[in-house]
Amino acid sequence: MIMNDFEHRHAGHCESGTVAALLRHRGLDLSEPMVFGIGGGLFFLHLPIVKMGGIPLTSYREAPRAIIRNMHKRLGVRWREHRYRQPQAAMQALDDFLAAGRPVGLQTSAYWLPYFPVDMRFHFNGHNLVVYGKQGNDYQISDPVADRPVTCAADDLQRARFAKGPFAPRGLTYYPEFVPSDPDLRTATRDAIRTTAKRMTAIPMPFLGTRGIRWMADRLERWPEKLGPEQARKWVGSVVRMQEEIGTGGAGFRFMYAAFLQEAAILLDSPQLQETARELTAIGDRWRDFAVQGALLVKGRGNEGQAYATLAGILRECAVREHDLFMRLRTAV
Amino acid sequence: MKTRDVPQQAENSMLAGYQRACYAIDENGRYVVVGSVGWEVENVVNAQANEEVRLQIADALARARRGEVSPLVYHMARRQMDLGMLASYSGFSRLRIRWHRRPRVFAQLPDSILQRYATALQIPLAELRVLPDHDDHERL
Numbered sequence A: 001m002i003m004n005d006f007e008h009r010h011a012g013h014c015e016s017g018t019v020a021a022l023l024r025h026r027g028l029d030l031s032e033p034m035v036f037g038i039g040g041g042l043f044f045l046h047l048p049i050v051k052m053g054g055i056p057l058t059s060y061r062e063a064p065r066a067i068i069r070n071m072h073k074r075l076g077v078r079w080r081e082h083r084y085r086q087p088q089a090a091m092q093a094l095d096d097f098l099a100a101g102r103p104v105g106l107q108t109s110a111y112w113l114p115y116f117p118v119d120m121r122f123h124f125n126g127h128n129l130v131v132y133g134k135q136g137n138d139y140q141i142s143d144p145v146a147d148r149p150v151t152c153a154a155d156d157l158q159r160a161r162f163a164k165g166p167f168a169p170r171g172l173t174y175y176p177e178f179v180p181s182d183p184d185l186r187t188a189t190r191d192a193i194r195t196t197a198k199r200m201t202a203i204p205m206p207f208l209g210t211r212g213i214r215w216m217a218d219r220l221e222r223w224p225e226k227l228g229p230e231q232a233r234k235w236v237g238s239v240v241r242m243q244e245e246i247g248t249g250g251a252g253f254r255f256m257y258a259a260f261l262q263e264a265a266i267l268l269d270s271p272q273l274q275e276t277a278r279e280l281t282a283i284g285d286r287w288r289d290f291a292v293q294g295a296l297l298v299k300g301r302g303n304e305g306q307a308y309a310t311l312a313g314i315l316r317e318c319a320v321r322e323h324d325l326f327m328r329l330r331t332a333v
Numbered sequence B: 001m002k003t004r005d006v007p008q009q010a011e012n013s014m015l016a017g018y019q020r021a022c023y024a025i026d027e028n029g030r031y032v033v034v035g036s037v038g039w040e041v042e043n044v045v046n047a048q049a050n051e052e053v054r055l056q057i058a059d060a061l062a063r064a065r066r067g068e069v070s071p072l073v074y075h076m077a078r079r080q081m082d083l084g085m086l087a088s089y090s091g092f093s094r095l096r097i098r099w100h101r102r103p104r105v106f107a108q109l110p111d112s113i114l115q116r117y118a119t120a121l122q123i124p125l126a127e128l129r130v131l132p133d134h135d136d137h138e139r140l
Helices: A014-025 A032-038 A066-075 A087-099 A154-161 A185-201 A209-227 A229-245 A254-267 A271-298 A304-332 B040-065 B071-078 B083-090 B094-100 B103-107 B111-121 B125-129
Strands: A042-052 A055-061 A078-082 A104-108 A127-135 A138-142 A150-153 A173-178 B020-025 B031-036
Touching (some): A014 A104, A014 A127, A014 A173, A032 A185, A042 A209, A087 A127, A087 A173, A138 A154, A209 A304, A229 A271, A271 B040, B040 B071, B071 B111, B071 B125, B083 B111
Antiparallel strands (some): A042 A055, A078 A173, A104 A127, A127 A138, B020 B031
16 A cells, blocks of 8 residues: 555646646645646647547647646756556556655546546546555546546556557656756746747637637638538537536636736736736636537527527637737737 | 636536536635536537437447447447547557458457457457347447
8 A cells, every 4th residue: 555645636627737736746836827827728729620520629728748848848847757568567667656655647548537427438548647646456546627536446547548549648657857946937927928928829820829719710600501500519519618528627728827817917016917817807708608609509599590600709709809918918028 | 707607507417426626716806716516518518429429329239230230330339439449459450340340250250359359448258249138329
């Protein structure tokens, strides 16, 4: 039996939650929004050519592992990462880390974790969690998106770590080898805000950043005639899932980023950041309206003909307001 | 979103007793994490995705019963696996799996090959060969 002390904290998103938990355990206590913000987690993209199960990819955040990489770049956290060919070797290495008193982050599939609610078990390989102990055959897990610590049998965890398909985790295990005790949070925060603001507004591609939101609005309006009503409803449902159901802290990470801007405002003593936090919260509320309207459409309630125009209208409003906001943020810090 | 506006709709919640962390503003205007026991909007889009899976299972079961495809196709659907995914889990090529979707070919496969499918799909070997008696559209 290996018992390590580990403080479980409920998080909105698996990657920012896992990183925040691992850093906190090593003495750097940052909130999840700070990790998400400094990690440059926020983004938007809509890629009709990349299809998952026949549905275009929509993402409200940066690519997986961006937050981990940016913790190195902006705060000087040095990560150790291991991947394994042999599942047995990976499980043995995990036991060794735990025996040495070191909780580690794992990349896993969501499908093979038995503690996941059945309705949420899809083949998604980009899940992150912390393993901090082992009791008999069961691993003790701090899964940041669960509200309490959970356990998972060794067989199941092994399967989840060696899931196949897109983004196969290949047993990925990571932990911070070096954590600075007093990093320059102000510089890191400024750099992070500027970079995110630039990426949201200045990439000359129609499907990325605020342009992407606008572009999705234009396309979404034509989905019913292009795809037929049934398929169009599926595509709308998938956008809403990416925004809310997969675990974003609400409004496709917009509320979490607003929480980050609030902390940044205090850190940098900037009333302007306080103001942008309020504005992003208001934009997030509009994203929630989008989700509500989208769900009504999926349920087959309301006027079908008008529904797509309404949804596109909300998206365009979000696009314009986010564009303004991030343009201001480019020069605010 | 204000803390009092965080959805708390426990009925039929897909979260099955867990809570979802939501960021919301408290009465002082500061962001805090509030646990949500469920939200109708999430349930609707989640149910839509799950319904899609069930339809695929029902379709695969019907086709396998009519003898158009082998039971393998039904078991793949239950695991939400397509050709590409089963290929990477089993190590068989897509072409070979396509071949094994034929009922007659599948019926003659040796245990050694079936066992690899059983392992890939995480179901007992005996279950792999047969279809359920009742209408089982639930995923694994």
